[in-house]
Amino acid sequence: QKEVEQDPGPLSVPEGAIVSLNCTYSNSAFQYFMWYRQYSRKGPELLMYTYSSGNKEDGRFTAQVDKSSKYISLFIRDSQPSDSATYLCAMTPILTGGGNKLTFGTGTQLKVEL
């Protein structure tokens, strides 16, 4: 079993739809949760990060963490064609030493259609 599970999609939605992207994880040590967006042939770009449980909102994006269920979500409101990309969840525990190596999901490919 992978430490982080993410539905690879593809997920296709019409412009303006609300998109829900999700990851589940098995390692209860994970404390920091991130969402990255990756356009084709590009490097990942950090969208949002949250610490422990709760919600965080930034513009059209909302990140949710439910540590009791080991489940995280990213919601995109009023989706745009420019949101078409692969969305990667990533997480890391509080480490005892230096550094924060990230554990990634496989990514969900999203396509927003006109």
Place this chain on the structure above:
Amino acid sequence: NAGVMQNPRHLVRRRGQEARLRCSPVKGHSHVYWYRQLPEEGLKFMVYLQKENIIDESGMPKERFSAEFPKEGPSILRIQQVVRGDSAAYFCASSPVSGTRDRGITDTQYFGPGTRLTVL
């Protein structure tokens, strides 16, 4: 304000050759991470380096792979005697500081555009 630079962007090697991938972190960043992305898989951590030191190489294959981050110059990921299974996208990320547990703050990792290695 340059971000993380990686070169070459594309690298083709024949089996048995050596591959050298370079990463120049964001100016002022002294922490570098390397990740590998295989087709249909997520990014996998390989190694974490600070200037002149390897801090965590738990994700590195035991043989043929090595990494360095010298005092001057870019970080280098070196793959000796490449095999077809090494074909992947290799991403470098840099951050300004390591995680700070007592303040509950973690560093942000900024990723480069990646080097796509193809082994023929």
